[in-house]
Amino acid sequence: VGTQARYRYMELAEQLLGRIEDGTFRVGDRLPSVRELKQQTGFSTATVCRALEEVERRGLAEARPRSGYFVLARSKPYFEVPMVSRRVQKPRPATVHALTESMVRGTGQTRLVPFGGAALSPELVPAVQLTRIAREVLAADSRVLFRYSEPAGLMELRRELAKRMLAARVDCSPEQIVVSAGCMDAIRLCLTAVCGPGDVVAVETPTFFGFLQLARDMRMSIIELPTDPTTGLDLDALERSLNRYPIKALLVTPSFQNPTGALMPEQNRRRLAALAGKHELAVIESDVYGELPFNGQRQPPVAAYDEQGWVMYCSSLSKSLAAGLRVGWTAPGRFLEPVRHLKLSTSICSPSFNQLVIREFLQSGGFDRHLRRLRGSLMRNMSATLDAMRRHLPAEIRVSDPRGGFLLWAELPATVKSDALYHAAKDAGVSVLPGAICASNRRFDSAIRINCGYRWNERMENGMRSLGQLCSRLSAAAREGS
Amino acid sequence: VGTQARYRYMELAEQLLGRIEDGTFRVGDRLPSVRELKQQTGFSTATVCRALEEVERRGLAEARPRSGYFVLARSKPYFEVPMVSRRVQKPRPATVHALTESMVRGTGQTRLVPFGGAALSPELVPAVQLTRIAREVLAADSRVLFRYSEPAGLMELRRELAKRMLAARVDCSPEQIVVSAGCMDAIRLCLTAVCGPGDVVAVETPTFFGFLQLARDMRMSIIELPTDPTTGLDLDALERSLNRYPIKALLVTPSFQNPTGALMPEQNRRRLAALAGKHELAVIESDVYGELPFNGQRQPPVAAYDEQGWVMYCSSLSKSLAAGLRVGWTAPGRFLEPVRHLKLSTSICSPSFNQLVIREFLQSGGFDRHLRRLRGSLMRNMSATLDAMRRHLPAEIRVSDPRGGFLLWAELPATVKSDALYHAAKDAGVSVLPGAICASNRRFDSAIRINCGYRWNERMENGMRSLGQLCSRLSAAAREGS
Numbered sequence: 001v002g003t004q005a006r007y008r009y010m011e012l013a014e015q016l017l018g019r020i021e022d023g024t025f026r027v028g029d030r031l032p033s034v035r036e037l038k039q040q041t042g043f044s045t046a047t048v049c050r051a052l053e054e055v056e057r058r059g060l061a062e063a064r065p066r067s068g069y070f071v072l073a074r075s076k077p078y079f080e081v082p083m084v085s086r087r088v089q090k091p092r093p094a095t096v097h098a099l100t101e102s103m104v105r106g107t108g109q110t111r112l113v114p115f116g117g118a119a120l121s122p123e124l125v126p127a128v129q130l131t132r133i134a135r136e137v138l139a140a141d142s143r144v145l146f147r148y149s150e151p152a153g154l155m156e157l158r159r160e161l162a163k164r165m166l167a168a169r170v171d172c173s174p175e176q177i178v179v180s181a182g183c184m185d186a187i188r189l190c191l192t193a194v195c196g197p198g199d200v201v202a203v204e205t206p207t208f209f210g211f212l213q214l215a216r217d218m219r220m221s222i223i224e225l226p227t228d229p230t231t232g233l234d235l236d237a238l239e240r241s242l243n244r245y246p247i248k249a250l251l252v253t254p255s256f257q258n259p260t261g262a263l264m265p266e267q268n269r270r271r272l273a274a275l276a277g278k279h280e281l282a283v284i285e286s287d288v289y290g291e292l293p294f295n296g297q298r299q300p301p302v303a304a305y306d307e308q309g310w311v312m313y314c315s316s317l318s319k320s321l322a323a324g325l326r327v328g329w330t331a332p333g334r335f336l337e338p339v340r341h342l343k344l345s346t347s348i349c350s351p352s353f354n355q356l357v358i359r360e361f362l363q364s365g366g367f368d369r370h371l372r373r374l375r376g377s378l379m380r381n382m383s384a385t386l387d388a389m390r391r392h393l394p395a396e397i398r399v400s401d402p403r404g405g406f407l408l409w410a411e412l413p414a415t416v417k418s419d420a421l422y423h424a425a426k427d428a429g430v431s432v433l434p435g436a437i438c439a440s441n442r443r444f445d446s447a448i449r450i451n452c453g454y455r456w457n458e459r460m461e462n463g464m465r466s467l468g469q470l471c472s473r474l475s476a477a478a479r480e481g482s
Numbered sequence: 483v484g485t486q487a488r489y490r491y492m493e494l495a496e497q498l499l500g501r502i503e504d505g506t507f508r509v510g511d512r513l514p515s516v517r518e519l520k521q522q523t524g525f526s527t528a529t530v531c532r533a534l535e536e537v538e539r540r541g542l543a544e545a546r547p548r549s550g551y552f553v554l555a556r557s558k559p560y561f562e563v564p565m566v567s568r569r570v571q572k573p574r575p576a577t578v579h580a581l582t583e584s585m586v587r588g589t590g591q592t593r594l595v596p597f598g599g600a601a602l603s604p605e606l607v608p609a610v611q612l613t614r615i616a617r618e619v620l621a622a623d624s625r626v627l628f629r630y631s632e633p634a635g636l637m638e639l640r641r642e643l644a645k646r647m648l649a650a651r652v653d654c655s656p657e658q659i660v661v662s663a664g665c666m667d668a669i670r671l672c673l674t675a676v677c678g679p680g681d682v683v684a685v686e687t688p689t690f691f692g693f694l695q696l697a698r699d700m701r702m703s704i705i706e707l708p709t710d711p712t713t714g715l716d717l718d719a720l721e722r723s724l725n726r727y728p729i730k731a732l733l734v735t736p737s738f739q740n741p742t743g744a745l746m747p748e749q750n751r752r753r754l755a756a757l758a759g760k761h762e763l764a765v766i767e768s769d770v771y772g773e774l775p776f777n778g779q780r781q782p783p784v785a786a787y788d789e790q791g792w793v794m795y796c797s798s799l800s801k802s803l804a805a806g807l808r809v810g811w812t813a814p815g816r817f818l819e820p821v822r823h824l825k826l827s828t829s830i831c832s833p834s835f836n837q838l839v840i841r842e843f844l845q846s847g848g849f850d851r852h853l854r855r856l857r858g859s860l861m862r863n864m865s866a867t868l869d870a871m872r873r874h875l876p877a878e879i880r881v882s883d884p885r886g887g888f889l890l891w892a893e894l895p896a897t898v899k900s901d902a903l904y905h906a907a908k909d910a911g912v913s914v915l916p917g918a919i920c921a922s923n924r925r926f927d928s929a930i931r932i933n934c935g936y937r938w939n940e941r942m943e944n945g946m947r948s949l950g951q952l953c954s955r956l957s958a959a960a961r962e963g964s
Contacts, residue, residue: 104633104826122625131624134835135617142613143604145839146806151586181663181829188828196679196701213827217820219678318830324628326833338699344586345695346670347663348800351808351836353616357627 008043012051020060020071026387027294028380031061031069062295070376072295079389079399082260082411084228085443088237091200091223091245094215097437099419103209113463114454116431118258118407119323121454124377126361126370130322133360137353149352151344153179153329157355160362161329168290169300170313172331178343179329179350183288183316184210186330187251189346190312191218193338194282195248202241202250204233206409206438206447208258208286211251223247224439229400229409232257232264235271242279249282254302256289259438259449260409261402263299273305280310282335287315291371293404294379309333317358319405320371325354377455378406384456385464392468394475406452409435414446415478416471421448424470430463490525494533502542502553508869509776510862513543513551544777552858554777561871561881564742564893564929566710570719571923573682573705573727576697579919581901585691595945596936598913600740600889601805603936606859608843608852612804615842619835631834633826635661635811639837642844643811650772651782652795654813660825661811661832665770665798666692668812669733671828672794673700675820676764677730684723684732686715688891688920688929690740690768693733705729706921711882711891714739714746717753724761731764736784738771741920741931742891743884745781755787762792764817769797773853775886776861791815799840801887802853807836859937860888866938867946874950876957888934891917896928897960898953903930906952912945 019025032040037048052069055061061069103116114121137144152158158174165172180186195201197219203211205224215222223241226234233252241247252272254264264272276283287301303313312335316328327350332339343349361367385408389399393410400409412418418434425432435447454460501507514522519530534551537543543551585598596603619626634640640656647654662668677683679701685693687706697704705723708716715734723729734754736746746754758765769783785795794817798810809832814821825831843849867890871881875892882891894900900916907914917929936942 101823101826119630120628122628125628127624127628130627131620134620134624134627138613138616138620142609142616144806145612145616146602146604146607146609146804148601148805181833184827185829192700210827210830213823217824217827218674322628323630324626324834326829326831341583341695342699344583345666345692345699347667347808348692349808351663351833352806354833354836 009047009050009054012037012041012043012048013054016051016055017058017060020055025071026380027071027383028376029071030067031055031071033068079397081400082229082398082409082447084226084234086226086234086237088223088225088241089441091221092440094201094212094220094222095440096209096212096216099422099434100209100213100437103422103433103437112426112429112431113459114431115450115463115467116433117451117453118319119451119453120319120406123455124374124453125322126366129364129366130357130361133364134357137356137360144352144356147352149349149355151349152340153177153350154352154355154359157359158329160359164362165313165331168298169304170331172313176336177329177331178336178339179327179355180343181326181347181350182318182323182328183286183314184214184328185326186314186316186328187284187286188214189339189342190282190284190314190330190332190335191249191251192342193332193335194312195220199248200245202238202247204252204257206259206435206444207251208253209437212440222440224441227257227260227262229260229262231268232262233268233272235268235275238272239275242275242281247281249284251284251286252302253286253289255287255299256292256402256405256407258289259407259433259435260400261405261407262400263293263403264302266299269300269302270305272302273307273311276306276310277308283311285311285313287313288319289405290315291320292375292378292406294375295403296372296375303331303333306333309335312339320374321361321367322358325357327354327358375404378404378452381454381456382406382408382452385450385452388456388461388464389450392464394468394471408450408452409447410450411447412471413475415475416446417474418445418448420474421467421470424474425467428466428470430466432467491529491532491536494519494523494525494530495536498533498537499540499542502537507553508862509553509865510858511553512549513537513553515550546778561868561879561883563882564711564880564891566708566716567925568708568716568719570705570707570723573703574922576683576694576702576704577922578691578694578698581904581916582691582695582919585904585915585919594908594911594913595941596913597932597945597949598915599933599935600801601933601935602801602888605937606856606935607804608848611846611848612839612843615846616839619838619842626834626838629834631831631837633831634822635659635832636834636837636841639841640811642841646844647795647813650780651786652813654795658818659811659813660818660821661809661837662825663808663829663832664800664805664810665768665796666696666810667808668796668798668810669766669768670696671821671824672764672766672796672812672814672817673731673733674824675814675817676794677702681730682727684720684729686734686739688741688917688926689733690735691919694922704922706923709739709742709744711742711744713750714744715750715754717750717757720754721757724757724763729763731766733766733768734784735768735771737769737781738774738884738887738889740771741889741915741917742882743887743889744882745775745885746784748781751782751784752787754784755789755793758788758792759790765793767793767795769795770801771887772797773802774857774860774888776857777885778854778857785813785815788815791817794821802856803843803849804840807839809836809840857886860886860934863936863938864888864890864934867932867934870938870943870946871932874946876950876953890932890934891929892932893917893929894953895957897957898928899956900927900930902956903949903952906956907949910948910952912948914949
């Protein structure tokens with residue numbers, strides 16, 4: 001290859017990189033094909049291919065077989081990411097922010113612009129296939145509506161779940177799995193198996209508000225551990241706390257954490273599994289967003305690195321397929337027997353119809369096809385959301401930069417209180433999740449969580465514009481007040 | 483009406499009563515119609531009608547609109563009913579008999595003669611209608627598989643449930659109801675809302691083994707209260723115990739109790755509701771068999787007499803319609819808010835599809851029609867089971883005489899241990915529930931529970947014959963051994 005050819009492919013690569021940086025090509029977009037680039041530039045196939053490979057080498061695009069190159073995350077995030085305070089407060093009885101319950105009741109109101117929930121848009125789920133499978137399950141044997149199933153779940157479903165876990169490098173037999181009514185039910189089973197009222201449970205901060213509700217309703221104490229919006233739980237803080245307090249369990253979401261979207265790096269996952277064994281800590285791992293990395297590279301869960309069974313893996317299909325069916329599961333490691341007992345004594349068994357629909361869908365191979373499409377859609381939705389945030393929200397906000405899932409976490413100016421914004425936005429027809437409910441202290445009173453599970457459209461754009469106007473108004477009011 | 487006519491109707495009434503007593507007409511049978519009796523006797527319509535009314539007046543038959551007269555419970559039971567010990571033991575940590583878990587895993591084995599479970603035969607459930615409704619629900623809106631529902635349950639289902647409760651004289655609004663995944667899930671929600679590990683829960687003895695498992699898994703202590711196989715929980719014993727021990731909650735099944743089939747009389751229900759208020763006792767009432775009285779006269783639940791909200795009503799459709807859908811509910815009285823919170827924090831919501839199928843079935847009016855048929859079938863099944871027990875089991879056994887539901891409780895000779903019988907029966911292809919698992923003491927080691935949810939046939943007859951032979955063999959072995 002001569003000097004000129006080398007120059008040519010670099011020139012083309014730089015052009016493509018520039019158009020990614022300036023937003024011409026956005027995250028999730030397909031880059032022009034080899035044929036198109038040859039026509040546009042007159043370069044040879046080899047030169048064009050090397051240019052595209054260079055873009056990929058820099059981590060800004062990925063090749064997908066028979067589909068072309070797709071833009072990955074942007075090189076320079078629009079926003080700075082939120083900062084983390086390393087301070088750890090002492091354990092205290094779990095409490096819930098006054099807004100939480102009304103917030104939750106409101107998420108069903110479909111007339112609001114849906115930034116508040118953590119749910120997929122109806123167009124993003126494979127309604128036709130799943131409905132066809134549901135009809136087939138009914139037609140095959142109507143006794144499915146009447147009969148009790150095995151308490152731990154239908155064996156044919158557990159086999160499919162074990163296959164998926166193996167694909168995520170968690171080696172677990174169907175007998176080690178207990179089917180549940182969604183992931184929170186799995187977490188409830190695990191938490192009840194390992195601790196009771198008054199015990200200390202560690203959570204990420206900010207965390208999923210549902211974990212705070214669960215700890216409050218089970219009369220537990222919590223310790224809130226610093227969590228980086230990019231790399232997740234601070235393991236140094238966890239280790240210091242383990243040495244100081246009698247922590248019985250940890251509730252953690254290593255992949256695309258709710259609310260930040262943080263992804264725990266592999267070395268941290270290894271270290272967390274080792275810490276669990278060393279400190280005999282039950283790690284309750286929620287992996288509901290684990291199948292949704294934008295680059296398609298699924299991170300093995302912490303359970304994959306666990307050799308002593310201290311990690312209680314929990315997941316569901318609610319964030320990736322069908323929330324309405326309420327099918328989740330747990331592989332609770334060394335706590336299998338108490339969890340099996342609890343499943344039986346607290347709910348007898350799970351509905352067979354719901355289990356069979358999921359089982360048939362998984363077995364059909366449709367899930368992986370669906371996930372490929374879904375990841376691309378979510379990446380584009382998130383990119384569009386970030387673009388709109390840049391257009392409408394104050395420039396000084398800090399925003400997390402998730403590599404998967406569909407939740408964004410934004411820290412607004414300190415003058416904007418999330419509870420006031422929540423109420424004002426609701427009046428303006430927009431739902432948004434106030435950061436205040438994601439912790440028991442006031443650390444996140446000016447943060448919000450934004451759902452990217454819906455396709456961007458004019459209504460969403462108007463909703464974001466409203467949020468921006470409300471931020472300005474609340475800021476101005478705060479400045480006048482001070 | 484002249485003397486002779488009066489004599490005639492009494493003569494005919496006595497004949498009918500005699501043929502009920504001697505077993506010609508058995509429980510559940512239809513008596514000859516007015517037309518048939520007129521032809522047989524040559525008596526007038528008025529005389530025949532008065533005779534039938536006299537049989538009804540004596541409580542041995544009931545008129546059903548447009549169907550005729552049906553035989554109610556026999557005047558002389560075949561068997562003596564089991565006796566009750568009035569002794570109350572101190573509270574102790576809940577434990578579970580070693581057989582319980584293997585018993586439960588075995589109930590799914592359909593190759594065994596089904597005396598062991600507490601489930602309805604597939605022919606007794608309205609499979610065709612329910613499947614049609616399920617297809618219609620799917621066709622109407624496939625989003626039902628995908629969407630979250632309100633945490634407390636779909637309002638349109640709660641409205642139907644409130645109507646059913648009102649028909650049972652429990653006045654409760656849809657807002658006071660929380661939908662659950664079957665009755666045990668409702669009981670789990672209620673128990674978790676009112677007590678925690680170490681607290682004392684009162685149960686009937688014998689009781690549903692699932693209550694013992696639940697108390698064990700929630701690390702509670704239990705106090706086992708004497709329970710009469712005919713009238714249910716001994717309220718004197720409850721009151722004495724309330725004065726002596728810090729009892730936080732009572733788990734009770736007033737209608738057709740599991741395992742005895744006992745029906746608590748109305749005055750006891752009133753008294754229990756009053757005791758709950760006086761002692762601030764949370765009464766968790768399971769009413770899963772409440773819709774199944776053979777005479778069609780549904781007893782108002784204890785909740786109907788509760789004025790202060792201490793009764794937490796729990797039920798499901800699992801024992802009367804469709805166990806496989808896992809739809810239950812609770813009306814938890816004064817504990818509504820904590821139960822609502824727990825429902826949300828431990829399972830988010832219930833599956834919409836399952837809720838809508840039940841809702842449509844209830845709204846169609848099909849449930850009452852189905853219940854009328856079901857009660858007749860269960861009454862006939864139980865009668866046939868008692869007949870077979872008389873043919874095959876030792877004459878000295880004592881058997882409960884339930885007026886509804888589908889469970890019979892039999893005390894075998896003391897030489898027959900129920901755990902040994904359970905194992906031997908299983909080897910002989912017959913499932914049976916050992917009384918040993920229905921209490922934490924050894925009081926019921928020689929009792930068994932028999933499921934009457936299946937239509938009697940030759941296979942069932944052979945199963946009962948096997949049980950009889952095994953009883954003889956085990957008795958002989960015990961006598962030889964002693």
